[in-house]
Amino acid sequence: MLGEWLALPLVKLAGSKQIGDEPFNEIFHPIAEMLLDKCDAVLRVGGPSQGADMMVEVGRKKGLNIYYSLEEIPTA
Numbered sequence: 001m002l003g004e005w006l007a008l009p010l011v012k013l014a015g016s017k018q019i020g021d022e023p024f025n026e027i028f029h030p031i032a033e034m035l036l037d038k039c040d041a042v043l044r045v046g047g048p049s050q051g052a053d054m055m056v057e058v059g060r061k062k063g064l065n066i067y068y069s070l071e072e073i074p075t076a
Contacts, residue, residue, distance in 0.1 A: 001039070003032025003055065033058050041065035043073070 007028045014023035032055055036042070042059035044052055044066065056066055067073050 001035060003028075003035050006035060007031035029054065036062055036064065039064060041067060041073070043067045043070070 010031065011024050011027050014027055016023035016027075018024070029051065032051075036055065036059055039059070041064050042056055044056050045068075046052065059066055
């Protein structure tokens with residue numbers, strides 16, 4: 001689950017016109033952080049991203065497992 005899947009439609013409904021404007025800042029990262037309350041782990045993928053790095057830090061503070069590749073995730 002990606003925070004963007006939930007946050008982006010809400011940001012648009014709130015009238016956001018660009019990343020970093022007031023509606024975006026009020027909704028985007030807080031939604032992603034709340035989503036982490038329902039997660040067991042964070043999978044950090046892709047290249048440089050301050051937002052993704054922030055979610056890793058928030059996940060770490062919440063005591064979640066942090067993975068950097070699919071191979072690191074234990075099988076069920």
